[in-house]
Amino acid sequence: MRLKNKHWAKPLIAANPERLTEDTFPFVRKHQGEAHLEIGMGKGDFIVGKAQLHPDIYFYGIERATTVFAFALKKVLEQACENVHLLLGDFGKFSLTMEPASFSVIYLNFSDPWPKLRHHKRRLTAEGNLDRITRLLKHGGHLIMKTDNLDLFEFTLKKLALFPYDIISIDRPYHVLDKGDIETEYERYFRERNEPIYRVIGVKQ
Numbered sequence: 011m012r013l014k015n016k017h018w019a020k021p022l023i024a025a026n027p028e029r030l031t032e033d034t035f036p037f038v039r040k041h042q043g044e045a046h047l048e049i050g051m052g053k054g055d056f057i058v059g060k061a062q063l064h065p066d067i068y069f070y071g072i073e074r075a076t077t078v079f080a081f082a083l084k085k086v087l088e089q090a091c092e093n094v095h096l097l098l099g100d101f102g103k104f105s106l107t108m109e110p111a112s113f114s115v116i117y118l119n120f121s122d123p124w125p126k127l128r129h130h131k132r133r134l135t136a137e138g139n140l141d142r143i144t145r146l147l148k149h150g151g152h153l154i155m156k157t158d159n160l161d162l163f164e165f166t167l168k169k170l171a172l173f174p175y176d177i178i179s180i181d182r183p184y185h186v187l188d189k190g191d192i193e194t195e196y197e198r199y200f201r202e203r204n205e206p207i208y209r210v211i212g213v214k215q
């Protein structure tokens with residue numbers, strides 16, 4: 011997701027160092043107990059909604075686009091979500107300083123599809139990233155992926171088969187939002203246009 015620069019974005023980020031970490035710094039764990047991670051959180055509707063539903067769980071959201079990140083930060087501050095910490099930068103870079111088995115759920119919501127074959131290795135579910143994601147999940151932890159892109163979805167199913175996951179749910183398409191699930195900004199766009207959404211849930215063995 012790319013947005014035009016907003017004059018307030020960088021000052022807002024600079025004014026809230028306790029609510030976020032940039033990938034020029036190592037990841038430092040903020041939570042005790044259960045934690046979930048969303049990679050590519052966009053403008054933050056999902057993470058804020060989840061954090062409000064589960065005040066007992068700590069949520070981390072990673073986003074590398076600065077202006078998009080600032081929209082999410084604004085929501086976190088407006089909603090006074092004390093159980094959210096935002097990570098500004100690239101997942102690959104953050105993953106280097108994150109402890110293995112840190113998260114019980116990792117969410118990939120409408121990840122960039124990188125449609126050209128030569129760019130497939132950049133996908134968050136390409137083998138390199140899936141290896142990093144799998145390392146960060148606890149045993150028995152869930153990887154939940156939603157997308158509108160069928161090619162990315164089928165690619166993800168094939169890649170997941172190379173890693174130690176039990177696939178417990180495949181929704182092709184994912185019609186009605188489950189109780190407890192939260193619509194993302196992209197998801198709202200596609201649902202309003204009656205475009206299909208796909209979802210897979212894997213459990214790390």
Ligand SMILES: C[S@@+](CC[C@H](N)C(=O)[O-])C[C@H]1O[C@@H](n2cnc3c(N)ncnc32)[C@H](O)[C@@H]1O
Pocket residue numbers: 011012049050051052053072073074075078099100101102119120121122134194195196197
């Ligand atoms: C298509 S948008 C979807 C945003 C949101 N999850 C939603 O569903 O509305 C994908 C987002 O993931 C971010 N992203 C993609 N790869 C990333 C990476 N390696 N590290 C951090 N953010 C990433 C992009 O900047 C973009 O904002």
